[in-house]
Amino acid sequence: MSPTVLAQGEGERISAFVMGHSSWIWYNPFRILFMRDPLFTHSIYPLPPFISIEAKSKLDRVYYPRTREHLVNGYELMVFHDIRTAFTARQVHDLDYAFREEGMNAFCGLCLGWDYAWEPTILREVLPVTEHGSVTPFFRGYQVQFFRDRDPVFTPFIELGIEKVVGDQYCTMEVKQGATIWGMIKPYEIPWMVSIRPGGPNAGLQWLQSHTFEGWWAEEENPYSMDVATNMIFYSLGIPLIDDIHARREARRLFTNLQSQKSIILSMMEWAESFGARVTDLNDRLTDLEVDIDTATLAYLQQDYPETISLLGDVSGITRGISNDAVRLKDEALFWVYLSEWLMVTATGIIAGGIVWSLMVRRKMYRIPGSTRLSQL
Incomplete structure (x- = not known):
């Protein structure tokens, strides 16, 4: 060697x-x-x-x-x-x-x-x-x-x-x-x-x-x-x-998936927060998760792949829970966005319809003339 x-x-x-x-x-x-x-x-x-x-x-x-x-x-x-x-x-x-x-x-x-x-x-x-x-x-x-x-x-x-x-x-x-x-x-x-x-x-x-x-x-x-x-x-x-090619590949794959999940969660949290949603709880849970990720990373650096895979499996389960809650938070924020837009569109339609009905159907603003110049002749 x-x-x-x-x-x-x-x-x-x-x-x-x-x-x-x-x-x-x-x-x-x-x-x-x-x-x-x-x-x-x-x-x-x-x-x-x-x-x-x-x-x-x-x-x-x-x-x-x-x-x-x-x-x-x-x-x-x-x-x-x-x-x-x-x-x-x-x-x-x-x-x-x-x-x-x-x-x-x-x-x-x-x-x-x-x-x-x-x-x-x-x-x-x-x-x-x-x-x-x-x-x-x-x-x-x-x-x-x-x-x-x-x-x-x-x-x-x-x-x-x-x-x-x-x-x-x-x-x-x-x-x-x-x-x-x-x-x-x-x-x-x-x-x-x-x-x-x-x-x-x-x-x-x-x-x-x-x-x-x-x-x-x-x-x-x-x-x-x-x-x-x-x-x-x-x-x-x-x-x-x-010493174990397949175990190292699996551990690296789990790390890659975990980073992708975290990126998606952070993106959804940022989006939801921009519409006024409270993301403090999710932030705290992600912060707590870093301790487990650091432990898994240390095991990986020491080439203890079975321990790494076990730890990352547990972390992935927790991450999925956080991801589901982030999706729910996003959906709730979207609900209020859609509701406010629907109310705005509906209100605009009602007002416009009322104006059209008043002008074209009831014709309140029109005066029907009793005679014309031609009829006088």
């Missing part, structure tokens, strides 16, 4: 920095994992491709860690997704320092980033390849065959069918001596995923995908993609790998 790079205490979250192409970074599998899994926190830097140095400097001030200390103390890993604008000289040296001396791990889907951000700088030395055919990618279907004699990062998923998953983009790579090849692209016999620890007193593990995080990682094609990404992170940080 890989030596421990960063000792993770029980109950600690893992912080990540995600940086890449502003059009595609939102669909990066690692970012989706970080959004759904309570184990992770993350920051994101959506970087438009081929922008000027001045424009990038403005974005750097908003998104990028301001100092080397913020970079190495704020994050345990970084994800790079097709960066096509070069780093500044300070950023290059800070990243090289972080990768070699502070145990920073990186997960790279470079695409053209190899040519624009890595290859022209010293950062090329930390990657597990000497050449990367990013300017001549292949857009055709492939599958990955994983090496069975590697550490069990990918192999637990073989029996779940990930070798049948079809990807759609890849590049050729020249792998450095000493790097680990985890799988080969079939039928073209090209490395798919490689990793290496560069030289340095406390080097982090550097992962490189053949091209970028493309169709192979899409959930509709590969339902275990987020679990694969989790295992890669655990391996890099020296954390025990997932």
Whole structure:
């Protein structure tokens, strides 16, 4: 197994920095994992491709860690997704320092980033390849065959069918001596995923995908993609790998459903409150529920999945009760809205009908002339 790079205490979250192409970074599998899994926190830097140095400097001030200390103390890993604008000289040296001396791990889907951000700088030395055919990618279907004699990062998923998953983009790579090849692209016999620890007193593990995080990682094609990404992170940080894939998936699903339920409840409460409904009781119940959610989260961070599932099952039942009460509160607010509108429409109709009846039927406002000028003639 890989030596421990960063000792993770029980109950600690893992912080990540995600940086890449502003059009595609939102669909990066690692970012989706970080959004759904309570184990992770993350920051994101959506970087438009081929922008000027001045424009990038403005974005750097908003998104990028301001100092080397913020970079190495704020994050345990970084994800790079097709960066096509070069780093500044300070950023290059800070990243090289972080990768070699502070145990920073990186997960790279470079695409053209190899040519624009890595290859022209010293950062090329930390990657597990000497050449990367990013300017001549292949857009055709492939599958990955994983090496069975590697550490069990990918192999637990073989029996779940990930070798049948079809990807759609890849590049050729020249792998450095000493790097680990985890799988080969079939039928073209090209490395798919490689990793290496560069030289340095406390080097982090550097992962490189053949091209970028493309169709192979899409959930509709590969339902275990987020679990694969989790295992890669655990391996890099020296954390025990997932021991029960299905239990972890179920626990993560329950967390996702719970967050969706809470969002719906809060939306209904906000809507009902805008019409004068009292939501204090629901707010108090949601606040009390946070204690149980924190307990379930702690069990999840400690990889106690059966306990997590049990706790979340209880919490989900309570949440459904709160949701039903929120729906009732919303319906009551809607009832008074509909009633007031109905009364307004009815009153308007009665008044309008009375006026029309008075003018057109009873004709109170009209005087029938007794004679006309023609009749006088």
